[in-house]
Amino acid sequence: MRRLADLYEALDQTTSTNAKVEALVRYFKEAPPEDAAWALYFLTGQKLKRLLTTKLLVGWTQELTGIPDWLFAEVYASVGDLAEVIALLLDGLERPAEPEELPLSVWLEQRLLPLRDLDAVEQRERVVSWWKVMPRRELFLLNKMLTGELRVGVSATLVIRAVAQVAGLPPPSVAHRLMGTWKPTPAFFKQLVSPDVSDGDRSRPYPFYLASPLEQPPESLGELKDWLVEWKWDGIRGQLIRRQGGVYLWSRGEELITERFPEITEAAAALPEGTVLDGEVLAYENGRPLPFAQLQRRIGRQKLTPKVLAEAPAAFIVYDLLELEGKDLRERPLRERRAKLEALLKDRPRVPLSPAVKAESWDELAKLRDQARERNVEGFMIKRLDSAYLTGRKRGDWWKWKIDPFTVDAVLLYAHPGHGRRSSLYTDYTFAVWNGQELQPVTKAYSGLTDEEIARLDRWIRAHTKEKYGPVRSVEPEQVFELHFEGIQASPRHKSGVALRFPRIARWRTDKKPQDADTLDSLKELLHAVH
Amino acid sequence: MASIGTPRYLNGALSASYPFQDRPPLITVTPQGLYCAPGDFHIDPWHPVERALITHAHGDHARGGSRRYLGARTGEGLLHRRLGADSAIDTLPYGERLRINDVTVSFHPAGHVLGSAQIRIEHQGEVWVVSGDYKRAPDPTCEPFEVVRCNTFITEATFGLPIYRWDDTRLVAEDILRWWDANRAVGRSAVLFCYALGKAQRILAELARLTDRPAYVHGALNSLVAVYREAGVKMLPTQLVSEVEKGTSFAGALVLAPPSAGGSTWMRRFGEHETGFASGWMRVRGNRRRRGFDRGFVLSDHADWPDLLRTVADTRAERVLVTHGYTDPLAHYLRDKGVDAAPLATPFEGEAED
Ligand SMILES: [Zn+2]
Ligand SMILES: [Zn+2]
Numbered sequence: 001m002r003r004l005a006d007l008y009e010a011l012d013q014t015t016s017t018n019a020k021v022e023a024l025v026r027y028f029k030e031a032p033p034e035d036a037a038w039a040l041y042f043l044t045g046q047k048l049k050r051l052l053t054t055k056l057l058v059g060w061t062q063e064l065t066g067i068p069d070w071l072f073a074e075v076y077a078s079v080g081d082l083a084e085v086i087a088l089l090l091d092g093l094e095r096p097a098e099p100e101e102l103p104l105s106v107w108l109e110q111r112l113l114p115l116r117d118l119d120a121v122e123q124r125e126r127v128v129s130w131w132k133v134m135p136r137r138e139l140f141l142l143n144k145m146l147t148g149e150l151r152v153g154v155s156a157t158l159v160i161r162a163v164a165q166v167a168g169l170p171p172p173s174v175a176h177r178l179m180g181t182w183k184p185t186p187a188f189f190k191q192l193v194s195p196d197v198s199d200g201d202r203s204r205p206y207p208f209y210l211a212s213p214l215e216q217p218p219e220s221l222g223e224l225k226d227w228l229v230e231w232k233w234d235g236i237r238g239q240l241i242r243r244q245g246g247v248y249l250w251s252r253g254e255e256l257i258t259e260r261f262p263e264i265t266e267a268a269a270a271l272p273e274g275t276v277l278d279g280e281v282l283a284y285e286n287g288r289p290l291p292f293a294q295l296q297r298r299i300g301r302q303k304l305t306p307k308v309l310a311e312a313p314a315a316f317i318v319y320d321l322l323e324l325e326g327k328d329l330r331e332r333p334l335r336e337r338r339a340k341l342e343a344l345l346k347d348r349p350r351v352p353l354s355p356a357v358k359a360e361s362w363d364e365l366a367k368l369r370d371q372a373r374e375r376n377v378e379g380f381m382i383k384r385l386d387s388a389y390l391t392g393r394k395r396g397d398w399w400k401w402k403i404d405p406f407t408v409d410a411v412l413l414y415a416h417p418g419h420g421r422r423s424s425l426y427t428d429y430t431f432a433v434w435n436g437q438e439l440q441p442v443t444k445a446y447s448g449l450t451d452e453e454i455a456r457l458d459r460w461i462r463a464h465t466k467e468k469y470g471p472v473r474s475v476e477p478e479q480v481f482e483l484h485f486e487g488i489q490a491s492p493r494h495k496s497g498v499a500l501r502f503p504r505i506a507r508w509r510t511d512k513k514p515q516d517a518d519t520l521d522s523l524k525e526l527l528h529a530v531h
Numbered sequence: 532m533a534s535i536g537t538p539r540y541l542n543g544a545l546s547a548s549y550p551f552q553d554r555p556p557l558i559t560v561t562p563q564g565l566y567c568a569p570g571d572f573h574i575d576p577w578h579p580v581e582r583a584l585i586t587h588a589h590g591d592h593a594r595g596g597s598r599r600y601l602g603a604r605t606g607e608g609l610l611h612r613r614l615g616a617d618s619a620i621d622t623l624p625y626g627e628r629l630r631i632n633d634v635t636v637s638f639h640p641a642g643h644v645l646g647s648a649q650i651r652i653e654h655q656g657e658v659w660v661v662s663g664d665y666k667r668a669p670d671p672t673c674e675p676f677e678v679v680r681c682n683t684f685i686t687e688a689t690f691g692l693p694i695y696r697w698d699d700t701r702l703v704a705e706d707i708l709r710w711w712d713a714n715r716a717v718g719r720s721a722v723l724f725c726y727a728l729g730k731a732q733r734i735l736a737e738l739a740r741l742t743d744r745p746a747y748v749h750g751a752l753n754s755l756v757a758v759y760r761e762a763g764v765k766m767l768p769t770q771l772v773s774e775v776e777k778g779t780s781f782a783g784a785l786v787l788a789p790p791s792a793g794g795s796t797w798m799r800r801f802g803e804h805e806t807g808f809a810s811g812w813m814r815v816r817g818n819r820r821r822r823g824f825d826r827g828f829v830l831s832d833h834a835d836w837p838d839l840l841r842t843v844a845d846t847r848a849e850r851v852l853v854t855h856g857y858t859d860p861l862a863h864y865l866r867d868k869g870v871d872a873a874p875l876a877t878p879f880e881g882e883a884e885d
Contacts, residue, residue: 012816013826014805067693068867074860075692079815088694088814092837153820424818451823452794 003031004039004104005137011154020154024162028193033186034105040192041184042150043159048108050148051115052123054082057146060128061086064093080423083143091136099133105186112145157392167193172391175207181256205239205250206276206322206330207391211381211398218362218401221382228334228385229357229365231377232400233317234292235282236299240264240316240351242271243326249281249316257281260298263309264316267350274326275344277318278389279354284315287352289377317354318345319381322389330389337389372403379403405484407506408523411439411514412479415461417471418446425458426473429505431483435496435520439477442496442523443485448505457508480512481505488527498523548871549849550682551657557634557683558652558659560877565661565685569654570634573597574661584636586663587647588613589728601629603638605674606646608758609728625674641665642676643832644729645762651679659683660846664855666831667838668700671736672729672764676842684848685875689833690811691857696835697811703830704737710807710826715783720804724790724824727752729832730809731787732759735766738785747772747781749788749797772800793822811835843870 010023024043028036062072067089079085102111111130115123127146131139144150157171160178164171174192182188214221221227237252247268249258258265261281271277283294294312298304321337321344322330329337345353357380359365365380372379379402387397410431418427428446432439449457457479464476487501498520509516558567564576572582579596586592586602588609593602595614602610604622611620623629625648628637633655638648643664650661660681667676697703707723714721725731731752736759738746745768748756753771760766772786781801792798793806808824811831819827834842839861843851851872853862858874865872 012820015823015825065693068864071693071860071864074857075694078692079694080817084816085694092693092696424812424815425821451821455822 001104001107001138001141002101003027003035005135005141007039008141008152009137011152017158020158021162021165024154024159025165028163028166032103032105033189035103037184037186037189038104038108040159040163040189043152043154044156044178045151046184047150048112048145048148051112051146052127054147056120056123057082057086057127057143060124060131061089064128064131065089078423080419083140083147083149086143087136087140090131090139093132095135096133099135099138107142108145115146163193168195169193172207175391176204179205179207179250202243203241203246203248203256205241205248206278206328206389208237208239208252208278209390209398210393211383211400212393212395214382214399214401218365218382221399224359224362224365226385228338228383229359230319230354230381230383231357231372231375232379232381232402233280233282233289233354234378235280235289235295235317238279238281238316239322240268240275240277240279240318242268242273242275244273251281257299260304261314261316262304263350264314267348268316270348271344271351272325274323276321276323277316277341277351278320278322279316279318279351281314281316283312284317285313289317289375315349316351318351319354320389333386333388334383335385338385369401369403405486405506406488406500406526408433408442408483408485408500409480409509409512409517410442410483411477411517412457412475412481413439413441413477415473415475416444425454426461427454427458429481431481431503432477433496433518433520433523439514439517440496440520442494442498442520443483443500443503445481445483445503445505448484449508453508477514480509480514480517482507482509488523490527496520496523498527554655554657557654557657558661558685560875565877567634567652570631570636570652572601572631574650575663582631584650585610586641586650586661587644589644589664592663601636603640603646603648605762606648608761609644609646609755612754612758625677639677639679640674642667642670642673645673645732645759645764647673649677649679651681657682659685660848661685662687662842664689664833665842666834667842668697668835670700670733670832671740672732672759672766678842678845681846681848683850683852684843684846685852685854686839686843686861687833687855688839688853688858688861689856690831690835691839691853691861693836695811695814695831696837697829697831700733700737700830701740703809703828704734704741707734707807707809707828708738708741710805710828711785714805718782718803720781720784720786720801721807722786722788722798722801722804723807723809723828724788724793725809725830726832727789728755730830732756732764732766733832734787734809734830735769736764739765739767743767744785745770747775747784747786749786749792751789751792752787772797840865843872 007023007027011020014020031039058072076085130142134142160171160175164174177192239250241248247258247265248256249261249264251257283290297308297312298314318341321341324340341353345351357368359368369380379400382399382401384397410433412429413432414430415426416428417423418425428444430441430444432441461473461475465473466476467474483503484506485500485503489499490497491499558565563573563578563580565574572584573580574584575586575592576583576597577594582599583597584601588606593610593613600614600618600620602620602622604624607622623638625638625640628635635653637651639651641647641649641663643666647663649663652659658681660679662685664687665676711721725734735746748769748771750771750773756769786801805825807826807828809828809830811829811833812818813827814829843865849871851865851870852875853872854875854877862872862874
């Protein structure tokens with residue numbers, strides 16, 4: 001457990017990716033496979049089911065520290081993380097100088113997982129006895145495991161890079177071996193780092209290649225003829241696998257969703273053995289995608305009744321061919337993979353090829369892009385015809401060129417403290433536009449500023465507060481922000497009469513005065529223009 | 532959560548157990564600040580007044596514009612820096628009594644920063660102590676906190692929640708040194724943000740016990756370091772960053788700077804570096820991560836939760852008024868423990884960066 005605490009601290013204490021990889025490499029070199037498997041389990045974002053209720057943990061902490069309910073609530077509001085609150089409060093207890101040290105796998109397999117089968121009295125006795133001797137850092141991690149919240153702030157790419165370095169394998173092989181479901185056993189970890197490259201599990205998908213947002217003008221990509229342009233469909237990115245008599249449909253979140261889409265599974269069964277397709281699951285009818293809300297009926301908890309299946313039929317729009325006849329084609333140029341796809345997907349209406357968008361110039365393309373909203377798509381995908389199918393988000397070959405967001409300049413009117421660990425700063429804001437001589441609040445937004453801007457704005461807010469209403473402050477109407485949003489709707493629930501979709505802060509317009517902000521009338525005009 | 536309700540003190544109706552319950556409160560909150568009527572002076576006023584008694588030189592306590600000031604003698608240099616050289620500042624040595632109108636006042640060490648004081652006010656046998664900001668942890672840069680017996684104790688509560696408890700300062704200093712060394716070993720500079728008055732000097736003094744390598748300082752700290760040196764505080768040798776010749780490498784250096792320098796162009800000269808922040812707020816992980824510091828060192832010039840409770844008990848005050856920060860929780864907790872306590876609303880913010 002101490003080794004994991006060291007790793008957690010090392011990852012937590014640096015913003016440098018190299019230092020993070022170094023810390024991970026050190027860990028995986030030193031840790032025995034049975035511990036490494038569990039660490040990897042948590043590092044790749046998997047979670048234990050909650051072992052104990054929060055209520056029990058809070059109650060035991062209060063018994064040990066004598067902190068009354070109201071004060072515990074106060075503390076929790078200021079820290080925002082239960083595991084940390086408990087660790088900080090218990091820090092006041094006397095602790096032995098030489099605490100016992102047990103390996104991570106022993107903690108999990110012999111201590112934590114068995115808690116599930118005990119009654120509350122026995123659970124209390126065990127947990128409290130651990131709490132009384134554990135150092136603060138380990139206690140924090142223990143609490144995180146008990147509440148099923150242990151998450152380590154490190155990207156999968158870095159974990160993969162570190163394991164690959166330890167194993168002496170190329171990162172894509174490690175990424176591939178980590179796909180799908182696996183159990184944190186020593187055998188799994190040994191197999192993960194073994195140089196043997198034959199893989200047993202035929203259901204396993206390839207790591208996805210992700211497009212980067214196009215921020216420069218598209219002309220900078222060079223000649224249009226070197227690129228494949230497709231609509232960017234608004235569904236669930238997935239991989240459809242047809243191997244050894246089976247069909248597997250994976251979502252990008254690495255969930256098997258085969259069962260939810262019988263019509264796709266059925267169509268895929270007719271594909272040749274050893275085929276892996278990358279594509280998008282959509283609600284789809286008569287060659288057109290249906291709104292995303294229809295697709296949601298297929299992925300939620302709702303039962304797949306004949307009615308749902310009929311009203312929200314699905315299709316798998318194919319972007320790419322990763323494997324054909326059991327051969328990994330990812331290194332081949334897109335041009336070649338695409339040609340093979342065209343032949344393969346002929347007359348398969350439930351697994352159609354994502355059509356190429358034809359245009360003579362970038363200009364013409366830009367005009368077509370304006371139809372994106374009507375087509376229920378998010379914009380374009382632009383892929384270099386010579387490109388291989390890479391792993392992760394490597395810039396340069398695949399771009400997403402989304403529809404320009406709408407923008408509005410609005411005045412900051414209210415500030416709200418953030419949640420959880422942001423609770424000590426004002427991070428959520430209400431913005432207003434002019435309605436005649438008055439500022440009318442129109443939307444809340446919280447994301448988009450840098451940490452440094454948030455800190456600066458926080459100081460400004462504290463110094464320019466007009467009134468406090470509980471945790472909310474009204475501020476002098478002086479600061480103008482450019483907001484971006486994806487859509488606008490009439491809304492009787494909002495006093496302004498409009499609701500913005502996905503509003504976020506694009507930039508702090510320190511160059512603008514409040515009187516330069518937009519008006520409610522201009523938003524209403526926009527509302528009529530788009531509907 | 533239980534509500535706190537209107538403090539009895541602010542209603543003017545004092546608790547029955549208070550020995551001077553029939554008298555008007557010795558200190559009240561006026562628009563100008565804490566005011567002592569029988570002495571006709573203000574304490575740490577936030578607007579200009581005739582006569583101001585000042586607990587210490589931090590910005591939320593010492594503000595310019597008043598006609599006359601009175602502070603503790605060892606804080607004189609800092610008060611002049613803060614209030615301007617031509618402000619009329621009188622000082623008193625710690626413990627020395629002075630009659631002002633109908634009251635007797637004296638200053639007692641608060642252990643917060645150099646020259647920081649609790650102000651004791653006595654009027655016809657009743658004693659009030661205004662603590663200003665204080666801490667109980669040892670600090671080589673200032674006089675240690677003195678317990679002053681009183682009837683009413685006005686305490687701060689910057690860190691008035693039970694999650695705030697400080698480790699031994701020496702362990703924190705060793706941690707800072709280890710961090711500096713680790714960065715030095717790989718040729719990086721270590722930029723440590725800290726409050727310019729008090730914290731920076733305390734770090735330099737604590738480190739001077741462990742090493743004699745010089746440190747670099749930002750201009751905002753430099754003149755304050757000089758005041759501490761004049762007062763005889765032993766600290767690491769320091770060099771002003773802006774006086775370093777252009778192009779000199781800061782690899783391996785420790786740099787102390789105010790938090791406001793973070794993210795500014797001033798930082799560019801340090802090349803590859805890590806950032807740290809020394810503050811009591813760093814006790815909570817999210818505070819550090821939120822602000823993007825590589826390292827947080829938990830070091831505060833305010834009392835932690837156990838020391839707030841201990842101090843309240845030590846003064847044997849029959850009544851406690853709470854200002855600064857977590858006033859409601861501390862007052863509520865004290866009342867639960869049978870202490871006659873109430874929050875006292877003031878615009879003191881506590882050192883947001885401390
Ligand atoms: Zn202070
Ligand atoms: Zn203060």
